[in-house]
Amino acid sequence: MMNRPHIEFVQAQMLPWRRIGAGLARPDAEYKMLSRDPDTGACSALIRFPPSWHREGPEHLAAAEEFYVLDGQFHMDGTTYDADCYAFLPALWPRHTMSSTTGCTMLAFYDREPALRAGAFGLVEEAHRRVIPKIDATKLPWDMTLNDPKLRHLGISRKNLRTNPDTGERTLLSLILPQSAPEQGKGPQEMHPCVEEAFVLAGALSGPQGTMYPGAYFWRPAGIPHGPFGAHWGAVTLIRFVGGHHVNEWSTQEIAFDMRPSYRPILPPHLAHLANEPWTPPPSY
Ligand SMILES: [Fe+2]
Secondary structure, eight states: OOOOOOEEEEEGGGSOOEEOOTTBSSTTSEEEEEEEOTTTOOEEEEEEEOTTEEEEEEEEESSOEEEEEEEEOEEETTEEEOTTEEEEEOTTOOEEEEEESSOEEEEEEESSOOBEEEOOOOOOHHHHHHOEEEEEGGGSOOBOOOSOGGGGGGTOEEEEEEEOTTTOOEEEEEEEEEEEOOGGGEEEEEEOSSEEEEEEEEEOEEETTEEEOTTEEEEEOTTOOBOOOBEEEEEEEEEEEESSOOOOEEEEEEEEOOSSOOOOOBOOGGGGGGGGSOOOOOOOO
16 A cells, blocks of 8 residues: 655755646646655655746645645635645645745645646535644644653654544654753664654754754654654654554664764665765854
8 A cells, every 4th residue: 555665864955856747736836756655646745836826726636635834825715824834635625726925835745646637526524524724833832741751851742733533644743852862872762553754844853864954854664663863952843654543662672872873864776876965954153
């Protein structure tokens, strides 16, 4: 069902912008493909709209779409999405007008090929139950309750954006405290029975594959041990658990933690060359 390769991790800065062709979601905008399932066309991408981008429908996508605005402003059917606004639109959801005056960059997730088709038609009741027209994440409180004692050292807080009650799939923001690291410089590895996908929005998050800066992205299939993690100056990450409920399963073996690891990514063949081009953020002072 899901056949995306393990990517852990790339900095989106290392990937090229490409023009979106006719017949796909948001034609004439640009995208960076973060990951894609070659069998179904399900994909995760950055989408960048130029200033004055405008589109008249009605039209719809074959895929369900989730998006999270990173910068700029996006308008759709009378709703304005500023930075940190999120939406989930089920497959076949109609769009009548879409535009961006300022230009806009968003993270977008599609559960199959986002084929674009003209027209709007009646939606099943379930679509109306599932749709999330807009969440302004800046208005949500951080949930600071501890959900796993083995992650106490990270002080993880969450803002839940979406839970699919049938599958357990979730989309959330995760906050990790500054100067957090496993005690004694080592810790167990965690593993989940579902995919974990993440995009770093702020800060820096260190683990065995390197330090992830804003723009870092990973797609980790189910059943792969990972961590331990720490964050020198904290990190905010958008996380999706895909294809099942998120459960932490812990290894008995402990792995050494390094706050300044070198870049040792796990990459599929088409991205393998990036392993030799570690990306570091520009100096801040
Ligand atoms: Fe995890």
